[in-house]
Amino acid sequence: xxxxxxxxxxxxxxRLARTLLASGSLSLAGAPAQPIERITLVDRVAPPDDLxxxxxxxAAVGDLNDQLAAPDASYWATAAAVxxxxxxxxxxxxxxxxxxxxxxFAATHALLERLRGLGTRPVLVFSSSLAVFGHSxxxxxxxxxxxxxxxxxxxxxxxxxxxxxxxxxxxTRKGFVRGRSVRLMTVSVRxxxxxxxxxxxxxxxxxxxxxxxxxxxPVPDDTLVALASPARTIEGLVRAAEVDDTRWGPRxxxxxxxxxxxxxxxxxxxxxxAGPTATALLDRTPDPAIQRIVxxxxxxxxxxxxxxxGLKTDASFEQVIRDYVRENPDAVKLPVNA
Numbered sequence: 001x002x003x004x005x006x007x008x009x010x011x012x013x014x015r016l017a018r019t020l021l022a023s024g025s026l027s028l029a030g031a032p033a034q035p036i037e038r039i040t041l042v043d044r045v046a047p048p049d050d051l052x053x054x055x056x057x058x059a060a061v062g063d064l065n066d067q068l069a070a071p072d073a074s075y076w077a078t079a080a081a082v083x084x085x086x087x088x089x090x091x092x093x094x095x096x097x098x099x100x101x102x103x104x105f106a107a108t109h110a111l112l113e114r115l116r117g118l119g120t121r122p123v124l125v126f127s128s129s130l131a132v133f134g135h136s137x138x139x140x141x142x143x144x145x146x147x148x149x150x151x152x153x154x155x156x157x158x159x160x161x162x163x164x165x166x167x168x169x170x171x172t173r174k175g176f177v178r179g180r181s182v183r184l185m186t187v188s189v190r191x192x193x194x195x196x197x198x199x200x201x202x203x204x205x206x207x208x209x210x211x212x213x214x215x216x217x218p219v220p221d222d223t224l225v226a227l228a229s230p231a232r233t234i235e236g237l238v239r240a241a242e243v244d245d246t247r248w249g250p251r252x253x254x255x256x257x258x259x260x261x262x263x264x265x266x267x268x269x270x271x272x273x274a275g276p277t278a279t280a281l282l283d284r285t286p287d288p289a290i291q292r293i294v295x296x297x298x299x300x301x302x303x304x305x306x307x308x309x310g311l312k313t314d315a316s317f318e319q320v321i322r323d324y325v326r327e328n329p330d331a332v333k334l335p336v337n338a
Contacts, residue, residue, distance in 0.1 A: 001026060001034040002078040006064055006111070007086035008041025011190050012127075012233065014048055016083060017041060019234050021054060028081055028123050029178055030244025040075040042067055043086065065102065068110040076114050081123040081241050084111060089197035090131060090293060093157040104160035112167055116176040124177040125240045126168045128253050130185050130226055131158035134296040144300045145226075147255060154296040169251040180240040181253035185228040185301070188266075188317075189324040191331060198293040202227065205263075206270055206321055209278040212333040218287030221264030224299025228258045229320045232313065239309055249305065257313040260300045269318040273325070274334045 003020065007013040017039050020026060027033040041047045042060045051057045060067055060075065064086050067073055076082075086107065093100030108126070115122060134154025135141045142149060153159045165181040172179035190203040201216050202225060208215035228236075236256040240248070248254075261269075271279045303311070314320050325332050 001028070001036050001080050002075065003036060003039045003081045003083070004042060004075055004079040005039060005083045005085060006042045006107075007084075008039075009043035009045050009047045009059070010085065011192060012187070012230070012237075013041060013043065013083075013085045014051060015230055016085070016234050016237060017047075017051055017057065019238065021051075021056060026081065026238075027242050030242070030247070034080075038075075038078075040079070064107045065110055068107070068114045077118050077120065079120075079122050081125070082111070082115065083125045083127075083237060083241070084108065085127045087127070087161075088157070089195055089200075090129075090155060090157040091198045091200070091290075093160065094155060094198075094289075094293065097156055100156045100160055104157070105163055108164040109167060112171045112177065116171060121175065121177060123241050124168065124179045125237055126164055126179060126181045127237065128161045128165050128181045128183045129158065130183055130255075130258075130297055130301070131155055132162040132165065132183065132253070133298045134158055135298065136296065141298050144302055145255065145298045146302050147305045155293055165253045172251050178245070179251070180248055182236055182240045183253050183255045184233055184236075185226045185256055185258040186297075187230055187233050188227050189321060190230065191324070191328045198290050199225075201290065202266070205266065205282055206324070207331070209270060209281040210274055210321075210325065210332045210334055210336075212281070214281045214283055216287070217263065217267070217282045217284050218290045219263055219294055220286075221262060221267070223263045223294060224260060225263065225266075225294075225297075226258035226260055226299050226301050227314075227317065227320075228256055229314045229323060231323065232257065232311070236306065236311055239311055243309055247309065254306055254309075255301050255303045257303045257306050257311050258301050259314050259317060261317055266317060269316070269321055272318055272337065273321045274336055278334055
């Protein structure tokens, strides 16, 4: 089996690749599991060294739109499954409208057109976002978002993701791909460096203090967030590729499970793990630009459709932090409580 991951050198793309390689096989859309022979990682940068050293990994380095237009990019034609994770993130899209439209709308449309032209009808897993739901005074969202809640995006990023969902649904309806759109919750704790996402601080406020570095916490303590760990997020992406069409159900996007907690509760969990030395490193200076985006996102979800597919929420955010510490020991400089 051949697989393509766009955004494959990024954090989630690389973690997904490692998960698939460790499994060694994948059952696509309910079919019997097949060995994974090749995973092509499409990204602007080269993959991490551990992936680059695996003989089952191929790298296609360059702009996604250029890769989709290249006639000699044969990996599209041989892919049984495509995980489309590449995107410009929320803060970038608000700051640069053209970047968001090219990276999120144009690239998704070009990908669908490339796959349509092949006639191979691969499974396509599209990573959407909770940002397709947005609160505004004129059109408030429900207190709890359910599987049937109508998206009302309030940012360029959210609108671009919702457009992507609808494109995937229509190309699936027409039989060009077997599409499954998955709405990712806020993912924390991400290792590595901050990115341009408005939600980046949800990882930074944990990751940086554990490294002994000051971190921005630019929103009030009562800000509510729907959050999922990296492990639960990858489980959702893989499960979307595995289930057959009947179990997947409607062509609408799937809300992944999440835990709901406030920023203050996140800080309290950090203190239980690493003590007051860690929380003393949080810089509470407000950032109005970040607040404007984040305050429109809903903080509570119910996901019975995901639960019916066997997907589960994280046990607690404290456990999420401890999992990060266990997986990234070199990045943790503060003593951690047992």
